[in-house]
Amino acid sequence: MNMIRLFFLFLFMFSGFLYSQGSETLFKMYQQREYQQVKEKYNQIKGNLTKSEQLFFESLLMPDAESAFTNYKELFDKSDGRIKYFAAERLKDYYYAKGYYSTASDYERYLVENRSLIETPEVTFQLDETPEVQEDAEKLYIQVGAFGLEDNAQQMQQMLQTQKVESSIVKKEVNSRLLYCVWVHGKENFQQTLNLANDLKQKYHLDFKIIKE
Structure with missing residues (x-):
């Protein structure tokens, strides 16, 4: 009986490991803008993804930009972590393409301030650390x-x-x-x-x- 329990425990842990590896690979492909590979990988593992992950990648691959925008807005408002971050990234690009620079800048600021969501905990993200300019600055x-x-x-x-x-x-x-x-x-x-x-x-x-x- 104990051996059977151990077997199912191992099977559960191994399935979780495969999901994690597949999900990480998919997000890495997205960050590298390898969209064809994203499409192929997504079709292979979409059944193992969370609903928010599925919605993000379905939106990424759909040809209708307006429908994708609606989904990204929902993900940004209701999700957290890297899904929220990547949704903000897509919304920023959408608003820039539409010419809404002020709104796009708001999302850009969110991305800069929350870069840690897609980095390891040890990594921090800061803008140029140029010291404050004094009165005698040359340029x-x-x-x-x-x-x-x-x-x-x-x-x-x-x-x-x-x-x-x-x-x-x-x-x-x-x-x-x-x-x-x-x-x-x-x-x-x-x-x-x-x-x-x-x-x-x-x-x-x-x-x-x-x-x-």
Whole structure:
């Protein structure tokens, strides 16, 4: 009798191990943007995934962007952990594609602040640790966004160009992750640059960070 119990206990633990391995592989494929492999792997293991995981990957693979958006919104509002994080990632891309830069920036900020949800506990994620700029800074910039995708940074830069705001996209590697930072060109001194930054925040709801380069 004890041997039978041990057998079923082992079978249960082994099934859980297989689920964990399959789920981790699927999410890793997604993070690497290997969508064809995601589709194939999902069809193999979807019966072993949680409902929220199934909904996320079904939304990822569906051709109707609006239906997928509805699902991602539901997942973001009702889920937690990495499902909530990845749903926020999809919503951010959706709003940028639609031109809703302020809303997209809110999701981008959530992603930056909650990066630990998809990292090991020992890993932390912080933005550029450039010290605060002093009055005698030689060159000032206003960072108004830091994006994982270059396309998103370019969209923000184009939006700024329509308002005749000069900016540059600067690549920064933070904790082994490449970020595309949008830097608005500052003024001659700190106070003028700060005034410009506050003006941008008021008009476009952009959080900023004044830095020196």
